[in-house]
Amino acid sequence: MSDTTTRALSLLNLLQTHRHWPGSELAGRLGVTERTVRRDVERLRELGYRIESSPGATGGYRLEAGSAVPPLLLTDEEAVAMAIGLRVAASQRLVSGPETTLTALAKLEQVLPAPLRRRVNALAETVQPVGLGAGAAVSSEVLGELALACRDHERVRFTYEAASGAVTRRRVEPHALAPADRHWYLLCWDLGRDDWRTFRVDRLSGVEHTRVLFEPRPLTAEEIEEFILVARSWVRQAVEADAVMAMPLDQMRDYFGQWGQGSSAEDETHTRWQVGGSDFRETMYGLSWIPAGVEYTTDLAEPARGELRETLARMLRALDAAPPPHRRD
Structure with a gap:
């Protein structure tokens, strides 16, 4: 294979992985x-690839969808089957790195002509893989956009609606996409908050590419997993409470790490932290992680408050009482 051909294929691969x-x-x-x-762009155009170019300092190139599938050595039916298969693979978590599946899907759907894209969307709505639990609906287009941004280290903007209903516009550096508990999560560095944030992808819309690249911040696989675990715990709990502890916000976040996300400064010496669980026992467990010696107050409501008080009173009586006699053999 000549250097010219190799270079043209490398150029095509870049155009298929970036808008x-x-x-x-x-x-x-x-x-x-x-x-x-x-x-090289002209050579690709001669082969049937529709590549849009724009002049000027901010100009450049992007690959357009054509009136027919570009020469990928795929028939229309094969292209549709491949796109459906990639969607199923992504939803089933069949690939260890979900971004691999999503970027492949984004590449393929980007060059499919409109009629074939409509067929893929229609078929995808009717395909329900066995064993796949019902989760929040996520746009494959949004997933593809985010996957490409993670891969290319490109800053993006998007609109996010929190569980509370609050809507904000975010500018972030995407780091990773991860499926968990039938949802997709985006882990990124939030430029407006100057901190790591994790977003539910089904609550995200209006993805806008900024064309600004960034140097990824170091993050281990274990740290990514912990961020996602924390994000999963943010869903509304049956028993929730705020704990206001006598600890400055910076010290609290240093102590709790990722689990300190969502906390806020009550004043210079106190921090408000939300804790919750499926019942009062799980909420009690969360409160037990407040560092030893740090005083705090909580607004835990009834009846959980009374249940927790009764449980703690019995526990204290048991600890104050004489230990039970040793069991005789």
Whole structure:
């Protein structure tokens, strides 16, 4: 295979994994001049790939969907079958790295002509894999956009509706997508909050690419897993309470790590932290993690408050009483 052909295939792969590439960025990635990039783009156009170009300092190239499937050596039926298969694989978590499935799906659907995309969407709505639990509906287009942004390390903007109904516009550096408990989560660095945040993808809309690349912040697989675990615990609990502890916000967050997300400063020396569970016992367990010696108050409501008081009173009496006699053999 000639260097020209190899370079053209590398260029095509870049165009299929990103919505828009500045000419200078493509030249840098391929190790050639912008003039060479323009010639390679023309070669791809001659092969049937529709590549849009825009002039100017912010100009560049993007791959368009054509009137027919570009020369991928796939028939229409094969392309539809592949797109459906990738959707099922993503929903079933069949691939260890979910971004791999999603980026492949985004690549394929990006170049499918409109009639085939409609067929894929119609078929996907009727396909229900065995064993797949019902989860919140997530747009495959949004998942694909986020997966590409994670892969390409590109900042994005989107609208997010929290469980409380509050709607905010966020600007983030996407790091990872992860499925958990029948939901998809996006872990990212929130530029407006200057901190890590995890978002439910089904509550996210209006993804906008900024074309601004970033250097990923170091994060281990274990840390990613803990972030997702914390995010899963944010769902509304049957028994919830706020604990206001005599501990400054910075110290509290240093102590609790990821579990300190959502806490807020009550004043310079006190922090408000939400804790909850399926019943008063789980809420009690959460409160037990407040550091030893740190005084706090809580607004735990009845009847959980009374149940917890009675349980603690019995526990104290048991601890104060003489221990039971040893069991005779």
